Amino acid sequence: MDFHPVERASEAFQQSLTAEExxxxxxxxxxxxxxxxxxxxxxxxxxxxxxxxxxxxxxRPVILRVAPPNGRQFRSERHLMRNPGYATWSEAVIASLEEIAADLDGVGLDAADVRKVAAVAAHESAVIDEVTEPRLLTGDLWTVH
Structure with missing residues (x-):
């Protein structure tokens, strides 16, 4: 196979697959x-x-997207490239916020604000579940940003 990976330092977060992989x-x-x-x-x-x-x-060629190994990802990142199934929008939102809070805890940062947002989402789940059509919203609750 004719293989052209991107050259990276060995300590870089991203690492190319091998041709065999x-x-x-x-x-x-x-x-x-x-x-x-x-x-x-x-x-x-x-x-x-x-x-x-x-x-x-x-x-025609195909596009192959590969996530980093689980050990190199935060919990909240493990589902970025797949669509986990949730029965309701509120379940998805609350699960995401709880994973982000756990990631913050895991690196020794204060997750209190994210936990407050998760609690509000749980309390107001009926409002979140009024969503009938998905829309991409971007934002970042990662407090170091």
Whole structure:
């Protein structure tokens, strides 16, 4: 396979997969006969690694996104690239806030404000559950930012 990873320092948060790991992922995702002929890592992402992979017998390349190993992630980050199922919006919001608070605790920072927001979300869950159409909101409750 023609493989072009991004060069990084060994202590960098992000680390490229090996060519062999990309081959294994492709076989798992597309079946045992899937054969990647090239993989190019696409630039310097902040969290996940992204590759453009060309498979034999496929006209168009596929995009492979890879999250860091769980041990390198905070709890609140472990679901960034998948969509965990929650019965209600309030469950999702409260779970996210609780994970962020646990991450803060884990690095020795004060999580009191985040826990207050989680308590308000739990108390007002009916209001949160009025959401009928998702919208992307960006913000950061990470107190060091």
């Amino acid at each position: 990309i081959e294994q992922v492709c076989r798992r995702a597309f079946g045992g006969d899937a054969t990647p002929v090239s993989a190019v890592e696409l630039g310097m992402r902040m969290y996940n690694n992204v590759y453009r992979v060309t498979l034999a017998d496929q006209a």
